[in-house]
Amino acid sequence: MTAAIVEKGAQAPAPADGETPPPARRKARQRKLDDGPPRWQIYVPLGVYLLFTLIPFYWMLLFALRPSGSTSLVPWPMTGEHFEKVWTERSFGTYFLNSTQVGIASMVMTMAVALAGGYALARFRFRMKNVFMLALLCSQFIPGALMLVPLFETFRGLQLINSMWSVIIAETVFQLPLSMILISGFIKNVPESLEEAAWVDGCSRLRAFAAIVLPMLRPGLIAVGSFAFVHSWNHFLFALMFLSSQDKQTIPVGLNTLIGSDSVDLGALAAGGVVAAVPVVIIFAFIQKWLITGFSAGAVKG
Amino acid sequence: MTALPVAPAPTAPGPPPRKPRTIRPRDTPQPRPTNTQTETHDQERDSTMSGNNSRRPRARTLLALGISASLALTATACGGSGTETGSEGEGEGKIVFWDNNGGVRTEVWKKIITEFEKENPEIDVEYVGIPIADVQSKYDTAIQGGGDSLPDVGMVGTAYLANMVAQGALDPVGDRIEDSPLKGKLVNGMVESVKAAGGEKDQMFTVPTSANQGVLWYRKDMFDKADLPAPDTWENFYRAAEELTDRENNQFGFTIRGGAGSVAQALEMMYAQSGIESFWDGDRTTVNDPKNVEALEKYVALYNEYTPKADLNNDFTKMVATFTGGEVGMLQHNLGSYTDHVKAFGEERIGGLPMPPSSEGGPRTLVSNPVDGMGLFKSSGNKAAAWKFIEFAASAEMNSLWNESAGAIPAHTDAADDEWINKAEPTKAAMESLDDPNTKIVQLPYYLPDWNSISKADTEPNFQKLLLGRMTAEEFADDLAKRLNEAQVEWSEQKG
Numbered sequence: 045m046t047a048a049i050v051e052k053g054a055q056a057p058a059p060a061d062g063e064t065p066p067p068a069r070r071k072a073r074q075r076k077l078d079d080g081p082p083r084w085q086i087y088v089p090l091g092v093y094l095l096f097t098l099i100p101f102y103w104m105l106l107f108a109l110r111p112s113g114s115t116s117l118v119p120w121p122m123t124g125e126h127f128e129k130v131w132t133e134r135s136f137g138t139y140f141l142n143s144t145q146v147g148i149a150s151m152v153m154t155m156a157v158a159l160a161g162g163y164a165l166a167r168f169r170f171r172m173k174n175v176f177m178l179a180l181l182c183s184q185f186i187p188g189a190l191m192l193v194p195l196f197e198t199f200r201g202l203q204l205i206n207s208m209w210s211v212i213i214a215e216t217v218f219q220l221p222l223s224m225i226l227i228s229g230f231i232k233n234v235p236e237s238l239e240e241a242a243w244v245d246g247c248s249r250l251r252a253f254a255a256i257v258l259p260m261l262r263p264g265l266i267a268v269g270s271f272a273f274v275h276s277w278n279h280f281l282f283a284l285m286f287l288s289s290q291d292k293q294t295i296p297v298g299l300n301t302l303i304g305s306d307s308v309d310l311g312a313l314a315a316g317g318v319v320a321a322v323p324v325v326i327i328f329a330f331i332q333k334w335l336i337t338g339f340s341a342g343a344v345k346g
Numbered sequence: 347m348t349a350l351p352v353a354p355a356p357t358a359p360g361p362p363p364r365k366p367r368t369i370r371p372r373d374t375p376q377p378r379p380t381n382t383q384t385e386t387h388d389q390e391r392d393s394t395m396s397g398n399n400s401r402r403p404r405a406r407t408l409l410a411l412g413i414s415a416s417l418a419l420t421a422t423a424c425g426g427s428g429t430e431t432g433s434e435g436e437g438e439g440k441i442v443f444w445d446n447n448g449g450v451r452t453e454v455w456k457k458i459i460t461e462f463e464k465e466n467p468e469i470d471v472e473y474v475g476i477p478i479a480d481v482q483s484k485y486d487t488a489i490q491g492g493g494d495s496l497p498d499v500g501m502v503g504t505a506y507l508a509n510m511v512a513q514g515a516l517d518p519v520g521d522r523i524e525d526s527p528l529k530g531k532l533v534n535g536m537v538e539s540v541k542a543a544g545g546e547k548d549q550m551f552t553v554p555t556s557a558n559q560g561v562l563w564y565r566k567d568m569f570d571k572a573d574l575p576a577p578d579t580w581e582n583f584y585r586a587a588e589e590l591t592d593r594e595n596n597q598f599g600f601t602i603r604g605g606a607g608s609v610a611q612a613l614e615m616m617y618a619q620s621g622i623e624s625f626w627d628g629d630r631t632t633v634n635d636p637k638n639v640e641a642l643e644k645y646v647a648l649y650n651e652y653t654p655k656a657d658l659n660n661d662f663t664k665m666v667a668t669f670t671g672g673e674v675g676m677l678q679h680n681l682g683s684y685t686d687h688v689k690a691f692g693e694e695r696i697g698g699l700p701m702p703p704s705s706e707g708g709p710r711t712l713v714s715n716p717v718d719g720m721g722l723f724k725s726s727g728n729k730a731a732a733w734k735f736i737e738f739a740a741s742a743e744m745n746s747l748w749n750e751s752a753g754a755i756p757a758h759t760d761a762a763d764d765e766w767i768n769k770a771e772p773t774k775a776a777m778e779s780l781d782d783p784n785t786k787i788v789q790l791p792y793y794l795p796d797w798n799s800i801s802k803a804d805t806e807p808n809f810q811k812l813l814l815g816r817m818t819a820e821e822f823a824d825d826l827a828k829r830l831n832e833a834q835v836e837w838s839e840q841k842g
Contacts, residue, residue: 113690115672134449196491205495285487288442288474288495300477301449306558306682307753308663309450
């Protein structure tokens with residue numbers, strides 16, 4: 045809107061010297077529009093929201109860093125005993141590595157298949173396309189727990205029980221529908237004429253896709269990929285059910301083992317929570333710009 | 347997909363050949379239909395507009411229905427019909443052991459396994475820790491999946507033993523115990539609990555290893571400061587709850603369990619106060635007996651009066667954290683949280699007593715707590731080695747080691763006099779109350795397949811309503827009793 049006003053202002057008759065400011069009323073209105081609402085109206089709600097959001101994180105850090113038995117509200121004296129315990133005694137080092145493998149593999153597989161499927165949905169018309177889209181959406185209503193036994197039997201038949209591939213495949217399959225729909229939205233935003241220009245220059249469809257469309261999908265791919273990774277990183281059920289060896293378990297399963305039937309080591313639990321949260325926080329800190337761009341781009345067309 | 351060319355796009359040449367037949371680039375014009383085709387399409391359109399089912403929409407509808415049906419069928423597909431029967435094996439090689447309280451007990455189990463492997467170098471035990479909250483789902487999924495991914499040995503609690511026995515997952519172990527050094531060395535009460543929970547008359551499906559017991563934990567230092575007697579009678583308990591509460595300074599006399607697990611604890615409080623000695627009166631439960639209802643009313647009246655308001659959502663983790671936070675005088679929980687309390691306050695500031703008797707000087711009434719045990723899985727291909735491991739882990743020395751770590755009551759009679767028990771006052775007091783011939787044990791119906799769903803998912807929300815005053819104690823007890831009576835009738839019919 046500001047740009048429109050500036051443009052409108054530019055069309056007004058120019059003052060003789062070209063330096064004279066616009067009339068006072070217009071100037072005040074301009075400043076008001078430029079400044080937006082008073083700052084307190086932004087920072088107070090943001091501050092309250094942040095308080096609610098950050099208190100659980102503070103609680104987690106407090107318990108992770110203060111010694112066992114301490115009731116202090118500040119993590120002082122600080123100790124690393126809980127981190128050492130979860131990382132070595134409770135095998136979080138191994139779990140961390142396993143979660144990373146599952147997260148990266150399912151992210152790569154999700155992105156690869158979602159790109160192909162999303163391209164087909166965006167660029168081709170074919171029979172039953174709408175039914176297919178509907179089926180994709182409907183598949184989102186089926187909870188993972190309901191599919192446990194059929195999936196278990198399928199992986200058992202494929203001899204993939206207690207193999208990381210069972211978790212990677214299950215995570216990929218469950219994330220594909222939404223990822224495909226999102227990616228197809230991003231691809232629809234890329235003008236088809238750009239691809240056609242590449243075809244005129246002799247590119248194959250695949251080459252045109254790789255050279256023209258793919259680079260323009262970066263925000264969307266980052267959004268979809270990060271969600272795939274974070275979902276796999278946090279997901280508990282498939283890892284618990286399909287993996288039995290201790291050295292193949294993932295972080296969420298490890299976290300749950302810190303809660304016993306009758307007792308819980310809150311320090312270790314909080315330290316485990318920090319270990320689980322740090323990669324996700326780092327990923328979001330780095331990609332937030334792309335993430336917002338990606339989702340706003342996908343939101344324009346569906 | 348076969349590769350047949352589609353109509354060329356008029357505005358762009360399109361990528362060179364090899365385009366699938368059934369798809370075409372978006373916005374590319376269709377090949378012009380012949381007159382006959384046009385007529386057919388027009389007829390279809392007309393018939394649709396006139397309300398008749400056209401061929402295309404019907405096909406789509408059918409396909410959509412087909413997909414929905416197949417999804418539904420896949421989603422609800424049944425698993426295997428049971429587990430395969432394994433074999434005795436050579437008594438050597440690898441066995442897999444699932445711990446039902448993985449993480450918390452990992453360290454002590456690894457010690458036991460190391461000792462076992464030293465004595466039996468020909469056997470290799472693979473330890474797998476399962477989070478306690480999900481162990482039943484893990485077992486169920488593995489059983490439904492055919493059973494070949496079940497372990498050789500697993501820790502199984504009486505709370506879900508009946509369910510696993512009903513699915514045929516476990517081998518009976520009674521005969522094996524008769525031929526082993528464990529014969530006559532297991533605490534009789536635990537053996538009876540295991541038999542009752544299995545639901546197969548006198549068959550034993552686990553070797554009991556430990557039991558738990560409800561305890562009233564209290565802060566000795568707070569009681570001393572307020573000059574209050576220990577909560578060894580109900581009168582002392584309620585008086586302390588009131589006098590230790592100072593809401594202005596955020597101090598409370600008691601913390602109540604309002605979230606997950608609330609009903610089991612409420613039952614413990616009800617029967618201990620009412621003194622009713624049996625869970626069943628014929629085929630009707632005594633849960634809604636007026637004495638129990640009165641006890642329940644007194645118990646829930648503590649909420650938000652002498653307890654924090656946030657207790658409404660207390661599971662055991664939050665409840666123990668509230669207590670160890672330092673501002674609460676008493677807590678009702680089992681022996682398992684002893685180590686947490688000692689860690690928070692030190693042994694000298696924490697006391698633990700069994701549930702007080704219903705009348706001063708009278709006998710105690712305690713509800714049966716889940717008994718943990720080791721199960722031998724039917725699908726095991728190495729039962730001889732698996733049984734050797736069970737025998738070893740249930741032996742006096744190892745059983746004592748395990749229970750010292752868990753703060754629970756050992757199942758091996760020879761472990762009962764070990765030094766650590768004499769040092770751990772609450773454990774000793776719990777054992778003495780169990781050994782007291784006057785003590786009455788109310789056996790909870792763990793054998794009912796619906797017990798877990800009734801006592802958790804079905805009635806825990808009602809308990810929160812009760813705490814909030816949206817339901818009366820009588821309504822709560824009647825609803826619970828109705829569900830239990832129905833489940834009992836169903837179970838009796840199934841058993842003939």
